[in-house]
Amino acid sequence: MKEYLPLLIVGAIIGVFSAALIIAYVLVKDKKESMGFERNMKDGELMKRLLRYAKPYWLNFVVVGLVMLLSISYNILSPILISNIERIIQTENFVYSDVLWRVIVYAAILIGSLIGTYVQAIVLQKTGQKIISHLREDAFTHIESLSHAQLSHIPVGKLVTRVTNDTNAISMMFTGMLVNLVKNIFVILGVLVAMLFINYMLTLMVLCFVPFIVLFTVIFRKFSRRAYRQVKNGTTDINTYLSEHLSGMKIIQVFNREERKMQEFDVKNNTLYRAQRGQIFVFGIFRPVVYMLYISSVLCLFFLGSKGALDGKAILGQIVDGATIIAFYMFISRFFNPIQNLAEQFHRLQSAFASAEKIFTIMDIQPDVVDEVDAIELDTIRGEIEFKDVWFAYNEGEWVLKGVSFHVNAKDTVAFVGATGSGKTTILSLLCRNYDIQKGEILLDGINIRHIKISSLRRHFGQMLQDVFLFAGTVRSNIVLRDEFTDEQVMEACKYVNADKFIDRLAHGLDEEVRERGNNFSAGQRQLLSFARTIIHRPEVMILDEATANIDTETELLIQDSLNKMMNIGTMLIVAHRLSTIQHADNIIVLKDGKIVEQGNHHELLHKKGRYYELYTLQYNKEQLKKCV
Numbered sequence: 142m143k144e145y146l147p148l149l150i151v152g153a154i155i156g157v158f159s160a161a162l163i164i165a166y167v168l169v170k171d172k173k174e175s176m177g178f179e180r181n182m183k184d185g186e187l188m189k190r191l192l193r194y195a196k197p198y199w200l201n202f203v204v205v206g207l208v209m210l211l212s213i214s215y216n217i218l219s220p221i222l223i224s225n226i227e228r229i230i231q232t233e234n235f236v237y238s239d240v241l242w243r244v245i246v247y248a249a250i251l252i253g254s255l256i257g258t259y260v261q262a263i264v265l266q267k268t269g270q271k272i273i274s275h276l277r278e279d280a281f282t283h284i285e286s287l288s289h290a291q292l293s294h295i296p297v298g299k300l301v302t303r304v305t306n307d308t309n310a311i312s313m314m315f316t317g318m319l320v321n322l323v324k325n326i327f328v329i330l331g332v333l334v335a336m337l338f339i340n341y342m343l344t345l346m347v348l349c350f351v352p353f354i355v356l357f358t359v360i361f362r363k364f365s366r367r368a369y370r371q372v373k374n375g376t377t378d379i380n381t382y383l384s385e386h387l388s389g390m391k392i393i394q395v396f397n398r399e400e401r402k403m404q405e406f407d408v409k410n411n412t413l414y415r416a417q418r419g420q421i422f423v424f425g426i427f428r429p430v431v432y433m434l435y436i437s438s439v440l441c442l443f444f445l446g447s448k449g450a451l452d453g454k455a456i457l458g459q460i461v462d463g464a465t466i467i468a469f470y471m472f473i474s475r476f477f478n479p480i481q482n483l484a485e486q487f488h489r490l491q492s493a494f495a496s497a498e499k500i501f502t503i504m505d506i507q508p509d510v511v512d513e514v515d516a517i518e519l520d521t522i523r524g525e526i527e528f529k530d531v532w533f534a535y536n537e538g539e540w541v542l543k544g545v546s547f548h549v550n551a552k553d554t555v556a557f558v559g560a561t562g563s564g565k566t567t568i569l570s571l572l573c574r575n576y577d578i579q580k581g582e583i584l585l586d587g588i589n590i591r592h593i594k595i596s597s598l599r600r601h602f603g604q605m606l607q608d609v610f611l612f613a614g615t616v617r618s619n620i621v622l623r624d625e626f627t628d629e630q631v632m633e634a635c636k637y638v639n640a641d642k643f644i645d646r647l648a649h650g651l652d653e654e655v656r657e658r659g660n661n662f663s664a665g666q667r668q669l670l671s672f673a674r675t676i677i678h679r680p681e682v683m684i685l686d687e688a689t690a691n692i693d694t695e696t697e698l699l700i701q702d703s704l705n706k707m708m709n710i711g712t713m714l715i716v717a718h719r720l721s722t723i724q725h726a727d728n729i730i731v732l733k734d735g736k737i738v739e740q741g742n743h744h745e746l747l748h749k750k751g752r753y754y755e756l757y758t759l760q761y762n763k764e765q766l767k768k769c770v
Contacts, residue, residue: 298381611659
């Protein structure tokens with residue numbers, strides 16, 4: 142019994158580690174719901190959807206599979222060649238040429254394996270990036286198709302994470318994970334078969350460690366799954382927080398909340414730090430444990446092999462020599478490394494599936510504002526608009542518009558006035574089908590707008606909003622929005638709306654850089670660029686929502702002059718708090734609590750002395766008071 146004491150010590154150490162890990166596995170509960178990471182899609186369904194993106198590149202994967210055979214051959218044949226060389230060297234009067242040709246074969250297989258590995262990496266990286274680029278484009282295109290209501294319920298940071306971080310996680314799957322998964326399986330099977338042919342007794346000894354590898358892998362999967370979930374959730378949280386607070390940094394600075402926001406960010410940052418540290422810890426435990434099994438198997442190999450080789454005794458009927466020990470030493474390394482990689486790659490595959498589910502969850506959101514099957518295209522329109530008993534609510538049961546009906550003649554200018562929340566901006570949003578109404582009809586040139594393709598409908602509208610959004614680029618790119626227009630056409634539109642006056646003063650004119658959100662331009666300048674952007678696309682219906690709010694007096698005069706010009710282009714719908722800017726409108730519709738309380742031109746409404754008269758008188762008195770002050 143004493144002579145087998147080393148084996149008993151190895152077994153005891155492995156048993157202690159196994160017991161400790163099993164206890165930890167039982168004590169730690171996997172609370173998926175508390176981590177917000179429950180899976181609803183099956184792996185098979187996710188794989189099927191992902192393979193649709195890989196299908197066009199099937200030939201590339203076939204090439205990779207063929208090249209992969211070189212690497213597998215090296216892993217299986219190299220130990221056999223080395224053991225043969227050792228056996229030949231140990232014989233008396235061995236022929237040098239017998240060793241030489243085996244060395245040449247070994248070198249050839251090694252070089253082939255290295256070249257194959259390089260080719261495999263290049264092909265997989267190129268193919269994987271094409272697949273992910275396609276997936277990322279599909280995700281972004283689908284996000285573009287969602288309605289305003291749907292986008293308002295999804296944090297921007299979460300969408301950014303889906304299109305960037307989650308697609309990168311899937312990229313790893315196509316750039317090596319799947320191929321290496323298959324490769325490792327074949328290497329394990331090939332090595333096992335080769336060991337059985339060389340010495341089944343030593344092979345059985347190696348296989349005694351496999352149940353422990355399986356046990357440790359199952360335990361590792363649970364802890365690594367938790368670690369991956371926490372890292373992904375932490376990444377999403379911090380991206381969402383940054384997206385919102387970097388956009389609102391000016392407000393944070395104005396109200397002197399930097400320290401408070403830094404504390405909030407520090408909490409989220411520490412949460413992500415702890416999650417990543419936990420992930421490192423899990424892998425820091427798993428790898429050494431598997432390495433322990435590898436070293437233990439090597440020790441057992443040397444113990445049993447040397448015992449048989451030195452004593453000259455057969456073990457289980459088989460003689461073990463030095464060449465056999467060398468071959469098995471190399472085989473054990475090639476047996477354990479793929480098993481360790483399999484465990485890690487399998488869970489990374491699960492992580493990729495989790496990311497894929499998050500992406501497909503977004504892509505499976507059905508847009509609630511879509512074209513009808515037989516929706517039509519409109520090449521031109523007159524601009525006649527009619528609302529018929531329109532009811533609308535952003536939230537079920539909370540009506541914003543209640544039976545609104547009105548008619549706008551083509552080429553007319555109609556203004557909407559009323560207190561905040563009366564439904565003015567909502568009317569303009571419904572006309573462009575940013576939202577769909579619950580009851581009633583909205584007609585354009587006598588056609589229900591639901592029967593018109595959304596792209597065709599919006600092509601005929603030009604929207605100028607209070608909060609003008611400018612993209613990073615140049616003045617020209619923000620006016621033309623990537624469409625093809627000449628510089629003469631761009632400047633003609635700028636002159637028409639008086640934007641040329643400040644553009645001419647810019648150092649680079651139309652090529653002047655526009656920083657993020659146009660923060661290097663004043664509110665008035667951004668509004669004039671918005672007017673030019675609208676005019677150059679020649680819409681038949683123009684929508685102005687508080688276009689003159691928060692603008693200095695000088696710029697307001699330019700904008701008012703631009704408005705007077707644009708009134709002659711087509712139908713114009715205006716929402717304005719400054720009633721002085723809409724006195725020349727053909728019709729003024731007064732709203733209160735989602736209903737039309739009166740309508741008419743400026744003089745008619747003043748004569749009625751109703752709601753409009755009250756608003757106008759109140760605003761007039763305020764302006765007179767300001768002048769006195």
